[in-house]
Amino acid sequence: MIMNTPIVSNQFLIKQLPKPTAFINKEFKVVLASDKWAEDFNFKGKDYIGKSIYELFDEVSTKCTNTLLACFDGKFPESKIDVYRDNSSKEKWLEWTNTPWYDEQENIIGAIIQTADVTERIKNELKTEKLEFQLNETGEHGKIGHWEYQKLNEKFSCCHMIRRILEVDDDFEINIDNSVDFYKAGYSRNTISMAIYAAMEKKTTWNEKLQIVTAKGNEKWVNVSGKPLYTNGEYVGLIGIVQDITDYVQKEQKTKDNEHLLKTLINNLPLQIYIKDTQSKKLLANKSELQFLGIENENDIIGKDDFDVYDKATAQKFRDEDVEVMISQNPMLNKELTRNNADGSVITFLTSKIPLIGDNGEVTGLVGISMDISEQKQKEKELKNLISVTSSQNKKLINFAHIVSHNLRSHSANFAMLLDFLGNEEDEKEKLRIMDMLTDSSKNLMETLHNLNDIVAINTESNIIKKEVNFNKKLNTVLKQLKTPLNKAKATVICEISDDVNISVVPDYLKNILTNIITNALKYKKPNVDPIIKLSVNYVQNYTVISIVDNGLGLDIKKYGAKLFGMYKTFHGNSDAKGLGLYITKNQIEAMNGKIDANSQVGIGSTFNLYFNEKN
């Protein structure tokens, strides 16, 4: 078969061709091939001459057959690039060039196939394409533009993004000089000028955050970097990139502003604020919280928990609350907590703990807000006391008004009745009798008014001036004045109070109080028993307590206790009982911020306890 094909005499020349080349006759059989071709397709040392390409290659595409057929027809098909896998299945990119094969008579006798390994080229093309794509996309998304300056022809070129950043039209001509003018006068322009100069002269690179003013007059923040280019050590130009970071800078600034605002707010709120992580370790503490804990620097508390700051019991209580809030994800709001200080003072807090919940719905920690409400608590207490005092005063006042109206009415009723009788009476003797009664009534009315006036005086005395007096001295004065009734009753007074006891009182009030109680003891003595009156002293809290015990009639304290110190209450049916003495006593001792109580048993006697307040 080979004999049928004209053989080229310089067959060995073909064998030595540096390019892989094969001559195929019209029966698709290899007639001649260069050694390089055999090598490339692993036919070296094998018998491949005279074999059909369909025998030699596992796969021959229809496209390939058509290309060869076209060559047989005298056409010159375009070169094709195809991937080829050899036995080791290594990928190779090959460029196939097929041309018709003519004999000396210009007859087509087959086709010449030449292949070139273009794997490198293809790979580089792919790489370039990828890089270009990446550059474009990165530029587009990151607002990054790039430029290049060639010193030789003073050519300045840049990508589209640079124009967008500078806000210039496509036909605006940018050169190395006017590009610098876009930088904001002052720091930015100086910096870029120095950087370019240094790059040219000292081969340095640059990377700066600067401001530009665009062609439309907008200010923008840009990140610029660049480097000089050298060929054989000689400076040939510059390349650089410009990134528009205005949005980023603005966002960053906004975040900073917000953070600053928040920080200022948190630090100046009159509330203690902290943030804890899930382990109850502090992540943040504001000024008030630091002040409260007595810590100067926030860093000294960050990362610490309550066990580092409070006693164990308190810390455990707080930790339990934290865990409860974080597990339930329900905030604990306005819980009142008290803490006892070492100096005995009590601090009251209003505390809230709010769970911090992350994007995924999991708790990341909690925010705590505490307010020291000790002062308010104290005020509230004072207010309550004041209300209690006021309401008791009010009650007293109503009671007093009631008594006054009742007493005045009873006298005026008597007047009305007696005058009515007098007008209709004809009997002269009876007239005189009625006149006597009117006189008595009038006297009683005067006395009542006098008494009421005394009581009003005690209760309205705005500046009660208390003085330190020696108790026994005062007692002796009273006893001296009561000498006659004491002797008449054959009374014994036993004073168990030592001579150095002083009490702070209004002297006149004390005198009146003692006189009253001792006189009562004489008035209500047992008919056949000589009265014994015993005085003693005791100290209870802020009070000096003087107790006066008698062995008189006594009274049923269950029945009369509530009325004992009431106005116009008498209990024994004595005609000289007015029901005023103990009422006035009570008023006087209360006016001195003291109090009075009594114990009594029928047939045994009575005890009166006088509580003198040592404070003003």
Place this chain on the structure above:
Amino acid sequence: MLIAKLVLEALLTYTLMKKINSIFIVDDDPITVYGIKKILTSVASCDAIFEFKNGQMAIDRIKKMIIEKAELPSLIFLDINMPIMDGWEFLEEFIKLPLKNSVNINIVTSSIDQYDKDKAENFKSLTHHSILFNSKPIRRTEIEEITAAISV
């Protein structure tokens, strides 16, 4: 003639004046007691008027009368403010006594307080005795009405 006139007057007075058995006055104010007595004697005739300075003395006497099966007073004038046992305490004790006949109790007080009036009303609702609240000064007309209501 004169005698006849006197007899006639006496007869007339007798028929006009109401006849009441014993009356209690419980009040510690002698003037009020005097006044009530003076009016009473002029509008009604009565076997006996008893005075008590406080509720305790009155209730003790009534208890004694019950034991002795004596006729109880049909009319009591009662003051409120009194020592030892006041008018309210007297009423509390009195309505507990096992009495079949109704007794007329007239509270005579210088109080015009609604609270006291309500308290009297409350007692009225608790007992079959008749309880009346009068403010001082007590008038002749009032006592006439009271006596007219109870005389036989």
